Amino acid sequence: MKAVIGDIVIAEAPKDELISIEGNWYFPPSSVKDGLLEKSPTPYTCPWKGECQYFTVDVDGKRLQDRAWSYPTPYEGGIKRVGKDFTDYVAFWKEVKVTE
Template sequence: MPTVKVTIGDHVLAESSDTIVVEGNHYFPPDAVTKSEFSDSKTQTVCGWKGTASYYNAVIDGKEVKDVAWYYPQTTTDKAKHIEGYIAFYKNKVTIEQV
């Protein structure tokens, strides 16, 4: 599998050749994400088959990008268990490319 890289400007937020694609989104293993760029968001959403998603904001060069990424800390169905804890990014807030 090719390596997938997520950036904002010259800041790398995630990079991995071990992503899981669900509904067109790359979910990155937690150890492939630069969490030092993140702060917790208060946003939560609910998916019928994945569960309740939590969000991260990114702080890039002192500027906050709200709800740039989401993850499911605990999925609600076996079908989604393989992405539990994995992190996905909003395509309109970051650059996602195969390198």
């Protein structure tokens, strides 16, 4: 599967390596292209997944703030609920298209 903006691939991995959580595909950290995500200071804590790290997606000079996120230290209960460890896996908001 691929996460793309226009013709630029931001992340790519086989579908069986992704994790689906609440309708979003989470990509393994190693599948995300270097240099396209910049940590954002936006705070958020999910009641069951834990503290979220947002990222600004920077592609060809177009900056999309907080359009990617991950959970660097998810709650143990969240990992049990999902059934897999999703530490540092990255999901994307709607402007980033996820396709097979």
